[in-house]
Amino acid sequence: MSQSKLAAPELAAIDIHGVSRQSFIMRGAVAAGSVYGLSAVGPFVRAAIAQDGGGDVDILNFALTLEYLEAAFYTQGLKQVRGLAGDAKSLATEIRDNETAHVRALTKTIESLGGKPVKAPGVDFGDAFSSPKAFLKLAQTFEDTGVSAYNGAAPMIESTDVLGAAGSIVQVEARHAAAIRLLNGQPITDGAFDKSLEMQDVLDAVKPFVKS
Amino acid sequence: MTGALQELAEDPGDRKRFLRMMGGAGAASALAIFIAACGGDDEESSSASSGSSTTMKSGGSTKGDLAIVQYALTLEHIETDFYNAVIDSGVVKDQALAETAKMIRDNEQEHVDALTATVKKLGGTPKPPKTNFDAVLEGGEKMVLETAATVENLGAAAYLGQAGRIKSKEILAAALSIHTIEARHAAALNTVVGKTIVPDGAFAKPASMAEVLPKIKPFLA
Numbered sequence: 001m002s003q004s005k006l007a008a009p010e011l012a013a014i015d016i017h018g019v020s021r022q023s024f025i026m027r028g029a030v031a032a033g034s035v036y037g038l039s040a041v042g043p044f045v046r047a048a049i050a051q052d053g054g055g056d057v058d059i060l061n062f063a064l065t066l067e068y069l070e071a072a073f074y075t076q077g078l079k080q081v082r083g084l085a086g087d088a089k090s091l092a093t094e095i096r097d098n099e100t101a102h103v104r105a106l107t108k109t110i111e112s113l114g115g116k117p118v119k120a121p122g123v124d125f126g127d128a129f130s131s132p133k134a135f136l137k138l139a140q141t142f143e144d145t146g147v148s149a150y151n152g153a154a155p156m157i158e159s160t161d162v163l164g165a166a167g168s169i170v171q172v173e174a175r176h177a178a179a180i181r182l183l184n185g186q187p188i189t190d191g192a193f194d195k196s197l198e199m200q201d202v203l204d205a206v207k208p209f210v211k212s
Numbered sequence: 213m214t215g216a217l218q219e220l221a222e223d224p225g226d227r228k229r230f231l232r233m234m235g236g237a238g239a240a241s242a243l244a245i246f247i248a249a250c251g252g253d254d255e256e257s258s259s260a261s262s263g264s265s266t267t268m269k270s271g272g273s274t275k276g277d278l279a280i281v282q283y284a285l286t287l288e289h290i291e292t293d294f295y296n297a298v299i300d301s302g303v304v305k306d307q308a309l310a311e312t313a314k315m316i317r318d319n320e321q322e323h324v325d326a327l328t329a330t331v332k333k334l335g336g337t338p339k340p341p342k343t344n345f346d347a348v349l350e351g352g353e354k355m356v357l358e359t360a361a362t363v364e365n366l367g368a369a370a371y372l373g374q375a376g377r378i379k380s381k382e383i384l385a386a387a388l389s390i391h392t393i394e395a396r397h398a399a400a401l402n403t404v405v406g407k408t409i410v411p412d413g414a415f416a417k418p419a420s421m422a423e424v425l426p427k428i429k430p431f432l433a
Contacts (some may be wrong), residue, residue: 022257032271052233077365091341091409094377094408094409094410097414098410098413098414101413101415102414103256105414105415118386147392150388151385151388151389151392154375154388155384155385161376163375163376164372164375164418165378165419166414167372167375167376167388167391167416168372168391168415168416168418169414169415169416170314170388170391171368171372171391171395171416172395172410172412172414172415172416174391174392174393174395174396174411175393175396175399175400175401175410175416176409176410177396177399178395178396178397178398178399178400178402179399179400179409180395180405181371182400188312188315188396188397188399188400189315189319189393189396189397190250190324191319192318192319192320192322192323192390192393193322193324193326193386193389193390194387194388194389194390194391194392194393194396196385196388196389204399209308
């Protein structure tokens with residue numbers, strides 16, 4: 001069982017610079033053309049955004065939402081998918097452990113930045129648990145989407161330490177993605193450069209699985 | 213695509229548009245757009261551009277970014293040369309594995325091409341390293357596969373180690389888009405050689421230049 005550890009322990013001691021959400025949005029609008037439309041964020045992230053904590057907190061809460069989804073997916077899948085065995089089961093177990101650790105670390109990081117972590121969203125994965133094949137198919141989508149989500153959000157991160165943490169996590173998501181693709185008989189990459197997704201597009205992609 | 217290229221070249225500071233392109237146009241072509249937009253009339257090698265909205269928004273930090281991109285390019289050359297040497301030698305007998313090596317080689321070659329163009333756009337001169345993998349090849353298929361795994365994991369760690377040092381958001385986005393590809397390669401090769409896909413556990417560890425350079429030295433001629 002992997003031990004949860006902060007990707008960058010020094011985050012715990014990070015100064016809170018008191019960047020208000022208002023100033024972040026202004027800066028975001030000027031500097032980045034509002035890459036991700038905060039107004040379009042779903043209810044499960046809105047709660048955290050109401051709390052001042054700066055742009056990095058918003059991004060971390062976005063990541064936390066995705067990690068909650070993934071952790072729930074693998075946790076529930078391991079219990080519910082009949083016939084899940086061998087390499088697929090081992091991999092799902094490893095990934096579940098990793099995602100659970102990501103949830104813990106992101107929660108701690110957000111708190112250390114003075115932000116309010118989002119709560120675990122209600123989830124519904126439909127018939128993804130009906131067979132190992134269906135489970136692994138959705139797993140591949142989640143991991144690939146996670147990679148694109150982190151890669152899309154990372155350039156907006158202001159703190160170098162938070163960027164390091166995001167990079168540390170996205171690398172693991174990419175490793176997951178490749179391993180699942182191998183099991184699915186799929187190419188391990190889709191081209192030579194991983195795509196980025198804007199937050200809005202990621203939220204749209206995962207909306208079907210979120211109940212709250 | 214040409215219209216989009218021109219648009220981005222004319223307003224190269226628009227990160228939002230760039231990032232949209234990364235998702236919509238396909239990352240490879242988007243990277244080409246990014247590289248084109250970083251050059252041309254907007255190429256700023258001096259810090260005099262601090263007042264204007266330049267492509268790289270980097271002012272005097274282009275030098276730092278250039279050094280990082282040249283470093284990444286060196287690593288990509290080593291990887292490409294390695295896979296080419298492996299493929300040419302025929303030491304990997306398994307068909308599926310040989311195909312994987314070719315696919316990875318193709319990815320690395322695209323990285324070389326993109327980073328070479330970026331070095332030039334930043335005003336640098338690409339210097340491909342001279343490499344030699346005889347010792348690895350002589351070790352046979354098992355040694356070759358283990359070396360491949362080692363190199364990919366090292367490459368991923370190297371990119372992660374540089375992410376926080378890159379000043380230009382555009383170059384950072386490009387580096388991140390390569391970083392996760394190296395991670396995919398690493399995970400696949402780890403599986404092939406019977407190692408865990410996540411040797412560092414839930415959080416990948418970065419490697420600094422000082423840590424990486426001695427490890428690639430054996431492959432330099």
